[in-house]
Amino acid sequence: MTTLSLDTLNSATPEEFVAALGDIFEHSPWAAEAVYPARPFGSLAALLEAMVAAVRAADPDHRRKLLAVHPDLAGKAARAKTLTAASTAEQASAGLDRLTEGEYADFHRLNDAYRQKHGIPFIVCVRRHTKASILRQFERRLANDPATEQKTALDEVFRIAALRLDQRVAAADRLPLSxxxxxxxxxxxxxxxxxxxxxxxxxxxxxxxxxxxxxxxxxxxxxxxxxxxxxxxxxxxxxxxxxxxxxxxxxxxxxxxxxxxxxxxxxxxxxxxxxxxxxxxxxxxxxxxxxxxxx
Amino acid sequence: MTTLSLDTLNSATPEEFVAALGDIFEHSPWAAEAVYPARPFGSLAALLEAMVAAVRAADPDHRRKLLAVHPDLAGKAARAKTLTAASTAEQASAGLDRLTEGEYADFHRLNDAYRQKHGIPFIVCVRRHTKASILRQFERRLANDPATEQKTALDEVFRIAALRLDQRVAAADRLPLSxxxxxxxxxxxxxxxxxxxxxxxxxxxxxxxxxxxxxxxxxxxxxxxxxxxxxxxxxxxxxxxxxxxxxxxxxxxxxxxxxxxxxxxxxxxxxxxxxxxxxxxxxxxxxxxxxxxxx
Amino acid sequence: MTTLSLDTLNSATPEEFVAALGDIFEHSPWAAEAVYPARPFGSLAALLEAMVAAVRAADPDHRRKLLAVHPDLAGKAARAKTLTAASTAEQASAGLDRLTEGEYADFHRLNDAYRQKHGIPFIVCVRRHTKASILRQFERRLANDPATEQKTALDEVFRIAALRLDQRVAAADRLPLSxxxxxxxxxxxxxxxxxxxxxxxxxxxxxxxxxxxxxxxxxxxxxxxxxxxxxxxxxxxxxxxxxxxxxxxxxxxxxxxxxxxxxxxxxxxxxxxxxxxxxxxxxxxxxxxxxxxxx
Amino acid sequence: MTTLSLDTLNSATPEEFVAALGDIFEHSPWAAEAVYPARPFGSLAALLEAMVAAVRAADPDHRRKLLAVHPDLAGKAARAKTLTAASTAEQASAGLDRLTEGEYADFHRLNDAYRQKHGIPFIVCVRRHTKASILRQFERRLANDPATEQKTALDEVFRIAALRLDQRVAAADRLPLSxxxxxxxxxxxxxxxxxxxxxxxxxxxxxxxxxxxxxxxxxxxxxxxxxxxxxxxxxxxxxxxxxxxxxxxxxxxxxxxxxxxxxxxxxxxxxxxxxxxxxxxxxxxxxxxxxxxxx
CATH class of the missing domain: 2.60.40.180 (Transthyretin/hydroxyisourate hydrolase domain)
Structure with missing residues (x-):
């Protein structure tokens, strides 16, 4: 995915805008659509804030779907290579594409247990973690109650979005993610x-x-x-x-x-x-x- | 092997004396026999010095034999459990009784190469080394010339003897080996x-x-x-x-x-x-x- | 003053006992007299405890006098060399016998202010302090209320007594003062x-x-x-x-x-x-x- | 003294040039005169090099005079406030204008002894030293032979000149003096x-x-x-x-x-x-x- 300038986005057609930012939230172009009318954005931070606000303001059912469409970590989609480009790169960054069979089994077990308990896939901003740290988070968050996890999962979705946006869009400001x-x-x-x-x-x-x-x-x-x-x-x-x-x-x-x-x-x-x-x-x-x- | 006091040794019969100290030098009771007449020994250090002097003064052929009777490190005798008690304990101290097959093969190769080049087994005071350090010594000493190794091997024999003596005999002094x-x-x-x-x-x-x-x-x-x-x-x-x-x-x-x-x-x-x-x-x-x- | 053994004290006459320990509390032999009947003492710690208990149990007026008879630090008695031997050595330990004229003036001012406010001389266990620390204590304690200082002064008297006793009497135990x-x-x-x-x-x-x-x-x-x-x-x-x-x-x-x-x-x-x-x-x-x- | 640009100097008249740089060497405008024809100078380093070369190439008698005209450190001229502006600032930098009477006496004694032995005043680049270090240099260099000191004194003169030049002239380069x-x-x-x-x-x-x-x-x-x-x-x-x-x-x-x-x-x-x-x-x-x- 190439880098676009904020100026270009600010003068884009709706189709161009959504083509560029439709995958900032996994399989959820509606967030990009929702903020298009608010152009022009003065900074990358303003654009991120608008998109986050759009998700927070959306119908609860939309938000549930946004969480639900996230792929499992090191799951079937990853092994079948059917992830989005962004997810593929993210999972590779922590070495989740190079697991031993034992590790795959661990992730499989944790994914199933987590979905069963919390009703959503386990979502974590993988670029902020090592493999060991992801596994530790997994065990911990499995022990939480579902309401806490709904909230935590959404926070992680916003972190993922911020990192994707920061890589995708060139602007005078950078998001404080480094x-x-x-x-x-x-x-x-x-x-x-x-x-x-x-x-x-x-x-x-x-x-x-x-x-x-x-x-x-x-x-x-x-x-x-x-x-x-x-x-x-x-x-x-x-x-x-x-x-x-x-x-x-x-x-x-x-x-x-x-x-x-x-x-x-x-x-x-x-x-x-x-x-x-x-x-x-x-x-x-x-x-x-x-x-x-x-x- | 039980510990004896220096006093007991000083008043021992020749048979008792050699029974106690005959294996200070591997398979070479003649060194104990040689120093028996020099009793009483005022200290452990004096006893060691006398035994070392006896070896140095012995017929060169005796010394060659003394070196030749040393077992290979991690060799056939060790695997067949036919080592002397002292050698068994020494080789175990550095973990040579718990080698992987790859390590056994390394030792086997080095033992053969060393014997072929230097005409004697590789002798090292194992209690002063870790397994890694023994292997490093082995590679290095293999590169020396045979005359150097005759000398080095004898020095190692004396180190082995000193440690054995220090463990065997209780005296007012201890040898500076610790x-x-x-x-x-x-x-x-x-x-x-x-x-x-x-x-x-x-x-x-x-x-x-x-x-x-x-x-x-x-x-x-x-x-x-x-x-x-x-x-x-x-x-x-x-x-x-x-x-x-x-x-x-x-x-x-x-x-x-x-x-x-x-x-x-x-x-x-x-x-x-x-x-x-x-x-x-x-x-x-x-x-x-x-x-x-x-x- | 020579060192006596605890055994000697335990078998001393009343006169000998008081001669030996009469100055453990400054100018107050009554504390030694009071504990004489409790001989023998099993340890130095027991002797100290008894003497401290005697002071605590004494008539309040006695305790007031005990505080009152302490000399000023670097005061007139010190300059006139009329201190007790114990006080002389103690004040010298912190260099109070070698003050500059300016320092004498500081002590003079503080002594007067302290006596005027608290009604007793300033008492501190000098051997536990440097000159700078004594002056800091002086300024601080001057600011306290008189009741607090009555208590603090008595605690310091007990510290002085303990150090004097520890130097005077040889016993199997030593007081934990070092x-x-x-x-x-x-x-x-x-x-x-x-x-x-x-x-x-x-x-x-x-x-x-x-x-x-x-x-x-x-x-x-x-x-x-x-x-x-x-x-x-x-x-x-x-x-x-x-x-x-x-x-x-x-x-x-x-x-x-x-x-x-x-x-x-x-x-x-x-x-x-x-x-x-x-x-x-x-x-x-x-x-x-x-x-x-x-x- | 105001700062001049190298460009200004490069286009100056002889009179302006010597007015600006005549005191880079103490009371010795002839060094500035000697390099005037070599203008323009491409850098401050080149200007310094030319002036140093002029001094080195000068008649030995000129060099002797150059050394001889330097004032004593903390000497009569300093106390009488008849030093050049540059020397006044330099001596003040090391606190030589704020000596105790004892220190003045030390400098006086050292100045006299040095002049008597070496035939020149003691010259040191004061800005590179503390007062203690100057005194240490003084004692050490007093012990040298006169030929060594002629050479050392000239090196110090060049250091003084470099620092004066660096302060006086603004150029694209700065001399490596900091x-x-x-x-x-x-x-x-x-x-x-x-x-x-x-x-x-x-x-x-x-x-x-x-x-x-x-x-x-x-x-x-x-x-x-x-x-x-x-x-x-x-x-x-x-x-x-x-x-x-x-x-x-x-x-x-x-x-x-x-x-x-x-x-x-x-x-x-x-x-x-x-x-x-x-x-x-x-x-x-x-x-x-x-x-x-x-x-």
């Missing part, structure tokens, strides 16, 4: 930034699973040229940032034992706010290290 | 030792293997009641010490995000000196931690 | 304890005043051979512990800028519990340091 | 930047002297709105950066002892490279802190 994960390595043995440190960001779980999310090498300021995650939510979940430090000290001529006391240094931490800024630096000597949530 | 691994958890958020922190010491590798070596819970001084390893060498290798910190802060009423920024905190480090003292403390708040090689 | 201040220097650049680091403990204030309390040099374990303060209360107040680190790194051959980034490293901290254990270590490289309240 | 001193406070108890922390930068020495260089309060990112020093050299010397942390924790509702374990936290460090970037952050909880040379 988090950030960055790092910095200081060599407190030499008193300088540590340049050339290879590092790997690994997503943990479920179980013992480890998935490499990003790799980088520190530059002369001890930072990575790009943040490890930026311009999108930082998926809620647990990570290890693993820094390879021994070669750096060897190259500086520091005598090290064999094997070195510190070599691959993992820093394990969890992200709870997908829109938060997480700066996780490493201060390191051959014999000590420290880390903290920085800014 | 390392120490300890920890300490300080809650720098509350300004007190962190009591009740569960922690696990995991040995890493080869490959992705993780083996739990010890578990403990910190006491009111933030320490473990016993060192994690003491009274024996700390096997050379790589470890993770994993501290479960989030429940401690929750119990203290500290508000934490969900999931907490820090929960299971792994500290990965390597041991290079089996007789060294490794103190690996954790200073931790809900948002930061540091560690160092302490004393 | 705090402890210790340190430890780790060189996290080299991964070892930092040996040979000169350090100075300085008491701060009032004003810009700095008074050296202790000096030491770290031993091979990076500690001082004796704690900086032990066997007595740690006077409440603010301190700097100053570590001279640059020469240590130079001696190890570490290249340093001129002047070195870190040389004299002051750690400023305050003691609030005179009976607390304060461990204030330094982890240091030529380019970084950290400290914490340890245990 | 260092930077900055800080950052992280509250690792709360996991956020520490906002509202008052801090003071104090220059130390000579002796016990303390001079406040800058004060600031941290903003919501835990930084100061402006670097503590920027756009000029960071004077070589020893500093304390003192952070007032207890009120921050109290305001956050953290229970603290009375007095708090940490309140005014001084970080003492030295600057050796006047053109270096010094980032000196503080990571702090109520019970611990750490710092390091960052980037």
């Amino acid at each position: 988090g950030r994960l960055s790092t910095h390595v200081l060599d407190t043995h030499g008193g300088t930034p540590a340049q050339g440190i290879p590092l790997t960001l690994v997503e943990l779980g479920p179980g013992e699973a480890r998935r490499v999310v990003a790799t980088a090498v520190t530059n002369r300021d001890g930072r990575t040229d790009q943040p490890l995650i930026a311009g999108r939510p930082v998926p809620i979940g647990t990570y290890e940032l693993v820094f390879e430090v021994a070669a750096h000290f060897s190259a500086r001529g520091v005598p090290l034992p064999d094997p070195p006391f510190l070599d691959a240094v993992p820093i394990r931490f969890s992200v709870a706010e997908a829109e938060g800024h997480y700066h996780v630096p490493l201060l390191v000597t051959p014999w000590s290290f420290s880390t903290y949530r920085g800014s | 390392g120490r691994l300890s920890t300490h958890v300080l809650d720098t958020h509350g300004g007190t030792p962190a009591q009740g922190i569960p922690l696990t010491l995991v040995e890493l590798g080869p490959g992705e293997a993780r083996r739990v070596v010890a578990t403990a819970v910190t006491n009111r001084d933030g320490r473990t009641d016993q060192p994690l390893i003491a009274g024996r060498p700390v096997p050379i290798g790589t470890y993770e010490l994993v501290f479960e910190v989030a429940a401690h802060f929750s119990a203290r009423g500290v508000p934490l995000p969900d999931p907490p920024f820090l929960d299971a905190v792994p500290i990965r480090f390597s041991v290079a000196e089996a007789e060294g003292h490794y103190h690996v403390p954790l200073l931790v708040t809900p948002w930061s931690f540091s560690t160092y090689r302490g004393s | 705090g402890r201040l210790s340190t430890h220097v780790l060189d996290t650049h080299g991964g070892t304890p930092a040996q040979g680091i000169p350090l100075t403990l300085v008491e701060l204030g009032p004003g810009e005043a700095r008074r050296v309390v202790a000096t030491a040099v770290t031993n091979r374990d990076g500690r001082t051979d004796q704690p900086l303060i032990a066997g007595r209360p740690v006077p409440i107040g603010t301190y700097e512990l100053v570590f001279e680190v640059a020469a240590h790194f130079s001696a190890r051959g570490v290249p340093l800028p001129d002047p070195p980034f870190l040389d004299a490293v002051p750690i400023r901290f305050s003691v609030a519990e005179a009976e607390g254990h304060y461990h204030v270590p330094l982890l240091v490289t030529p380019w970084s340091f950290s400290t914490y309240r340890g245990s | 260092g930077r001193l900055s800080t950052h406070v992280l509250d690792t108890h709360g996991g956020t930047p520490a906002q509202g922390i008052p801090l003071t930068l104090v220059e130390l020495g000579p002796g016990e002297a303390r001079r406040v260089v800058a004060t600031a309060v941290t903003n919501r990112d835990g930084r100061t709105d402006q670097p503590l020093i920027a756009g000029r050299p960071v004077p070589i010397g020893t500093y304390e950066l003192v952070f007032e942390v207890a009120a921050h924790f109290s305001a956050r509702g953290v229970p603290l002892p009375d007095p708090p374990f940490l309140d005014a936290v001084p970080i003492r460090f030295s600057v050796a490279e006047a053109e270096g970037h010094y980032h000196v952050p503080l990571l702090v909880t109520p019970w611990s802190f750490s710092t390091y040379r960052g980037s």
Whole structure:
């Protein structure tokens, strides 16, 4: 799906407008239709607000249908590749297209139990989560009462819509949906930034699973040229940032034992706010290290 | 094998003496026989020194045989359970009795290559190593020249003898064979030792293997009641010490995000000196931690 | 005053007993007289408890007199050297015998204001305080109401008595009156304890005043051979512990800028519990340091 | 003295040019005269290089005079207020216009001894130094041989000229003469930047002297709105950066002892490279802190 400018949308015909935004809410072009008369929109935030208001103001039966048409996570539609393009990309972002048979079975069981208890599919804004975090949400929300889940599901639908809209429409403003994960390595043995440190960001779980999310090498300021995650939510979940430090000290001529006391240094931490800024630096000597949530 | 006192040995008959110490050197009671006349020994160190001197002074052919009678590591004798009691316990200490088929094949290949090149079995003081470290030694020493390996093998034989002697004989002195691994958890958020922190010491590798070596819970001084390893060498290798910190802060009423920024905190480090003292403390708040090689 | 054993006291005549303990409460031998019949005392704690109970049970007029006979801090009696031996030593411990004329004037003013408002002299257990802390207490307690101060003054009298008793009588138990201040220097650049680091403990204030309390040099374990303060209360107040680190790194051959980034490293901290254990270590490289309240 | 643009200088008459740059070298307009014909200069760096080359190429006698006409530091001319405007501002920058009588006497003694030994006045680029560092240079350079000092003095003259030129002329380039001193406070108890922390930068020495260089309060990112020093050299010397942390924790509702374990936290460090970037952050909880040379 190509990106459109807000100006283009503001001067679009009804057909063009709905063609562009009809899938911001899953299989529910009526929300786009409802806001068309309110053009022009001064900002992306105003457009989102209008669409959310249209859903909130719609007939309850419409809202129930909006929830009902969402596909199961890692469900039959996903396996049959009959999802919408947006849903396909979203489910892939959390690795739901690459499950083991055991994981498929877990999702299947949870989907059925959730639908049976709450009468709607389990809806979560997948781009804000890791696979482990989705499973944790699933178990938790299964335990809620149906009224709570109606409300939670709608909130998640709005989060999904916001992320879709932010990707679809180019405007002067961006929606406040992005988090950030960055790092910095200081060599407190030499008193300088540590340049050339290879590092790997690994997503943990479920179980013992480890998935490499990003790799980088520190530059002369001890930072990575790009943040490890930026311009999108930082998926809620647990990570290890693993820094390879021994070669750096060897190259500086520091005598090290064999094997070195510190070599691959993992820093394990969890992200709870997908829109938060997480700066996780490493201060390191051959014999000590420290880390903290920085800014 | 029961422990004997040095006094008992000093007043033993030749038969009793050799029965007690005949297997300090593998299948080589002649070393015990050789030092019997030198009784009484004033210390365990003097007894060891005498036995080592006897081996060094022996006919070269005897020494060659001493090396030749050592069993392969994880070899046929081990699988057939025909090792000496001492060798059985030693090989088990590094997990060589619980190899995967792939690891057995690796050991088999290395044993054959080593014997073919150096004319002796690969001898290493297993109690000073982890499985990963043994494999690393194996690859390295395979690359040496045979003369170097004759010397290295004899040094390892003496290390094995010293550990066996130290376990067998009770004396006023102990041989300086023990390392120490300890920890300490300080809650720098509350300004007190962190009591009740569960922690696990995991040995890493080869490959992705993780083996739990010890578990403990910190006491009111933030320490473990016993060192994690003491009274024996700390096997050379790589470890993770994993501290479960989030429940401690929750119990203290500290508000934490969900999931907490820090929960299971792994500290990965390597041991290079089996007789060294490794103190690996954790200073931790809900948002930061540091560690160092302490004393 | 010499130390007596509890056994000796338990078998003393009334005259000997009162001669030994008559000044535990300032100018008030009646407290010792009152407990004489209760001999023998099984412990120092029991003896103290009995004497405190005797004071609490005494005629209110006696207690008023007990408070009234206490000398002013840094007052006329002190300058005229007519204090009891115990009071003289106590006031000297906080430097009240070495005041500037300005400080004498401050004490004079506060003594007068306090007596006028509360009808008793200002009583504080001086051994638990620094000069700055005494002045802070003085200002604060001046603002209280007289009833509160009657109670506070008596509590302080009991603290003074306990410390006097603990110094005077040798018994199997000691009263829990001692705090402890210790340190430890780790060189996290080299991964070892930092040996040979000169350090100075300085008491701060009032004003810009700095008074050296202790000096030491770290031993091979990076500690001082004796704690900086032990066997007595740690006077409440603010301190700097100053570590001279640059020469240590130079001696190890570490290249340093001129002047070195870190040389004299002051750690400023305050003691609030005179009976607390304060461990204030330094982890240091030529380019970084950290400290914490340890245990 | 007003700032001129490089373009203006490039199109100036000889008289205007020398009027503008005649005092870049103390009382030596001939250097400006010598480079006039080489106009236009493409950059400030090129102009400086030309003037330095002119001095190096000049008759040795001219160079001797150039050194000889420099005023004594804190000398008679300074006390009589007959220095050039540039020298007056420079000497004031290091506080040489506010000496105690004892310090004046020290400078007087050193000036005389230096002139007697080396035959020239003591010349140092004062803007790159603190008072303590100037005195240390003075003692050291007094011990050198005269030939070394002729060379050193000329290098300092060029440093003085570069700083004067950089202040006098506005161009697209700036000369690389500026260092930077900055800080950052992280509250690792709360996991956020520490906002509202008052801090003071104090220059130390000579002796016990303390001079406040800058004060600031941290903003919501835990930084100061402006670097503590920027756009000029960071004077070589020893500093304390003192952070007032207890009120921050109290305001956050953290229970603290009375007095708090940490309140005014001084970080003492030295600057050796006047053109270096010094980032000196503080990571702090109520019970611990750490710092390091960052980037």
